[in-house]
Amino acid sequence: MARTLAEALIASRTEDHVEPGAICRVRVDFAFANDITGAPAIAEFARMGAETVFDPARCAIVPDHFTPNKDIASARQVQAAREFARKQGMLFWEVGRAGVEHAFLPEKGLILPGEVILGADSHTCTGGALGAFATGVGSTDLAAAWALGETWFRVPETIRVVAEGKTSPWVTGKDLVLSLIGRIGVEGARYAALQFEGQAIEALPMDDRFTVANMAVDAGAKVGLFIPDARTLGYANKRAARPFEPVFPDPGAKYAQTVRMYASRLEPVVALPHLPSNVKPAGECAHIDLDQVFIGSCTNGRLRDLELAAAVLKGRKVHERVRLVVIPATAEVFAEALKRGFIETFLEAGAAISTATCGPCLGGHYGILAPGERCLSTSNRNFVGRMGHTGSEVLLCGPLVAAASAVAGRVADPREFLGLDEVPKGGEEE
């Protein structure tokens, strides 16, 4: 039977019969938690009577959510995670050398094409950009994977998203994925696999692919998969921490649904409160004033995002009423952004810059909102109270819209600031 990419990936790691709806016992290549989800996973691991993780080189805890530790309770959670990781000999990185898990782990070559990845964080689906069956689970499922090196999956139906044509230079991966969620809704892909194809998808730089895969879960999907190509392999070969074998879909595979997008019609967009599906063209939201802009997170804290933001902010100032918080997602991204002058541009524009952390994205720290405040954010969720008080508002967007809006003090289309030739081209150096 011809298989979709999701089916082919599961089939490569199971002895069970693979078809949509079937339950399979699946081997896991890599299993990780963060400082928040690690604590319950460690407790459940002990309750399972487990003593050692299945392979310490394939198990990790990334302290990124409330780090650098924001208070005593968070410090204790990280302390417990560190002690467990040391005892198990598994992977753990200290603040300053780590980063936001879904940006950091691919960068370290720990999420690779053809693999099955389990993470105790919903945005684990980011790894789908590399053609890995990467999906988020809760802490108990993660603990079971640490103990057994396997998990169970219900084989998902696959929804194929075909983006034909060419996007305009102002349209980023974030605009593409928000437009998709705007169209299919926050549960449009519930329990399903998304498989991205088409000319506009193939043209996306790796960092934009991570952004698109990242928000698959915000359409309800289990995974958001890119078919490995030269760009994927270029990225993975340079970084791989272990050998890997890419997996591809078969021609003639059956798809539950095909969603066609016309890339040339896409525009820079924002998602208004309080759902990621509440999508409007940025140009139609110029009446919306802002108090804060956040550029960072596992969705948009990578080098390409900072490059685009810096192109807008170069020689400009953040609006006097607005706080701009920029958080490079990993230490490597920070160092490279510094080398290329992006950090200097942000500082000169009047931004606050922090070491890598999830920080304000989930209302942790480094930019919490007061009642009545409104933040435009490159992160992934704009739920009630997500970044602070329940009386605050979050709007979502990509890095170009974020930077343009920080300057304007209100939602702005990047075309107000950048001409056609002024948007940096991406992807050449991957």
Place this chain on the structure above:
Amino acid sequence: MTDRFLGKAWVYGDNVDTDVIIPARYLSTSDPAELAPHCLEDLDPGFMERMAPGDILVAGSNFGCGSSREHAPLAIKGAGVSCVIAASFARIFFRNALNIGLPILECPEAVKGIRSGQRIEVNLAEGRILNLDTGEVFSATPFPPFLRELVARGGLVPTVKARLEEKRRNAR
């Protein structure tokens, strides 16, 4: 675990996300007793003062969407909610609820036929939901056999425990 519940319904809409079930500001602990006082705090302030142990949450589609935090079903269970009935569940919440032993039922018809404050009786084993105030009876979508077995064994923890013991015996 008992499989019959009687409680008052608390009805909410679609897309109840895990951020409003238990906001991130309380995630410096995973102790259900510490999480419970903040259950649904950002969706329905005062819920915890008004609810009684055994009460039942009823919600629309995609319940538990968003963050994978297992703290969400832990907070609901810790709060004393006996069961969650929804038109549909987000997939990670679905797994988490089964794994930690929070009873859940998928039943769009029941969601349409229940109002806040009505008294509801649930027979979990039969997937039967009875609205005591209207007399209406609803049947929940049955779980696949694999999941029914998982639940019958007491969830994932005892299942893994048994697998590990078997592995150790075989290794000897």
